[in-house]
Amino acid sequence: MNRKFLLAGFIILQPLTVEASWQERLLLSPSKVKGMQSVEQGQSASSPNPLNPRVITLDFGREISTVSSLDVSMEDEGVPSSVTEEFETVLEWLQDPPLDLSESDNLQISWKKDIDLNDNEPPEPRLTYAKLSNQDQDIELIVSEGKNNAVLLFKDEMLIDSFQPPIMDAQLTSRFGIRRHPVYGGARRHNGIDLAAPLGTPIMATAPGRVAFIGRRSGYGLVIEIEHDADTISRYTHLSRSASGLAVGDTINSGDILGEVGTSGVTTGPNLHYETRVNDRPVDPLTEGKRILSGTIYQQQNYQEVLYEARERFQSIIGTSTDPSLAALSE
Numbered sequence: 001m002n003r004k005f006l007l008a009g010f011i012i013l014q015p016l017t018v019e020a021s022w023q024e025r026l027l028l029s030p031s032k033v034k035g036m037q038s039v040e041q042g043q044s045a046s047s048p049n050p051l052n053p054r055v056i057t058l059d060f061g062r063e064i065s066t067v068s069s070l071d072v073s074m075e076d077e078g079v080p081s082s083v084t085e086e087f088e089t090v091l092e093w094l095q096d097p098p099l100d101l102s103e104s105d106n107l108q109i110s111w112k113k114d115i116d117l118n119d120n121e122p123p124e125p126r127l128t129y130a131k132l133s134n135q136d137q138d139i140e141l142i143v144s145e146g147k148n149n150a151v152l153l154f155k156d157e158m159l160i161d162s163f164q165p166p167i168m169d170a171q172l173t174s175r176f177g178i179r180r181h182p183v184y185g186g187a188r189r190h191n192g193i194d195l196a197a198p199l200g201t202p203i204m205a206t207a208p209g210r211v212a213f214i215g216r217r218s219g220y221g222l223v224i225e226i227e228h229d230a231d232t233i234s235r236y237t238h239l240s241r242s243a244s245g246l247a248v249g250d251t252i253n254s255g256d257i258l259g260e261v262g263t264s265g266v267t268t269g270p271n272l273h274y275e276t277r278v279n280d281r282p283v284d285p286l287t288e289g290k291r292i293l294s295g296t297i298y299q300q301q302n303y304q305e306v307l308y309e310a311r312e313r314f315q316s317i318i319g320t321s322t323d324p325s326l327a328a329l330s331e
């Protein structure tokens with residue numbers, strides 16, 4: 001797969017895939033993407049088979065030398081803010097931050113962006129891969145594709161963690177444990193974590209299980225609980241609504257959408273208060289809770305292959321961006 005950066009305002013003819021005898025081309029006009037043609041190799045391009053897909057997904061990537069602040073470096077390089085947030089969300093979920101980020105020598109990061117040919121508002125760009133390197137170690141993250149978009153974390157090519165955050169790009173506004181309550185004041189135990197995200201942001205199941213409860217609980221507002229085994233549940237609260245058709249007893253997979261971020265119950269703004277409980281005892285979702293739940297994700301995968309594929313994809317994305325001024329113009 002050979003992909004290049006696309007420039008708004010130019011007409012380009014760019015082979016997107018070269019596979020067997022098929023070649024697809026993307027045509028861009030100054031105002032918008034005109035459409036996609038698929039032509040059989042050797043056939044005249046004047047008789048293309050129009051495919052007219054509604055959405056085209058493009059890959060982007062950057063290689064960044066982190067000097068001081070990772071945030072600033074990513075913004076300078078034109079990494080979309082949704083991708084930066086997703087990256088930071090994922091880092092929050094790492095048990096022990098594996099690197100002092102300011103000391104990292106190099107960051108490779110790639111993301112996907114949809115272009116909607118029907119002019120619908122496309123979703124925000126999504127993180128797909130990141131590699132943080134310094135002299136001691138390489139940390140690599142893969143947001144796996146498909147139904148289950150769990151995050152795989154590698155350290156020097158070894159899989160050391162896999163997990164599914166309930167929201168992919170949220171701000172961790174409150175951790176587990178003793179804290180000052182934002183509404184009632186006073187020191188109280190916080191039984192979960194708070195993830196701030198815009199109203200309507202989809203909330204995903206963090207592990208496979210069964211829907212055990214959908215309804216209101218005082219303070220929590222609209223709540224969904226997933227039973228993962230007899231002892232362990234995950235609890236999602238303050239929702240604005242549950243996913244249509246979702247019912248108690250349903251079997252769900254990790255990454256399935258349960259509902260949307262809201263402000264129901266006692267909140268200071270739209271956020272997900274997320275809990276994991278073992279025998280009804282709350283445990284820290286970022287450490288013990290994650291360890292218990294993520295054991296069920298990706299046990300059967302061939303990790304090495306997934307990692308090499310992700311690296312190859314990154315190289316093919318970045319390899320074509322030889323002119324930094326063009327890369328900077330690409331969005």
Ligand SMILES: [Zn+2]
Nearest residue numbers: 192193194273
């Ligand atoms: Zn909370």
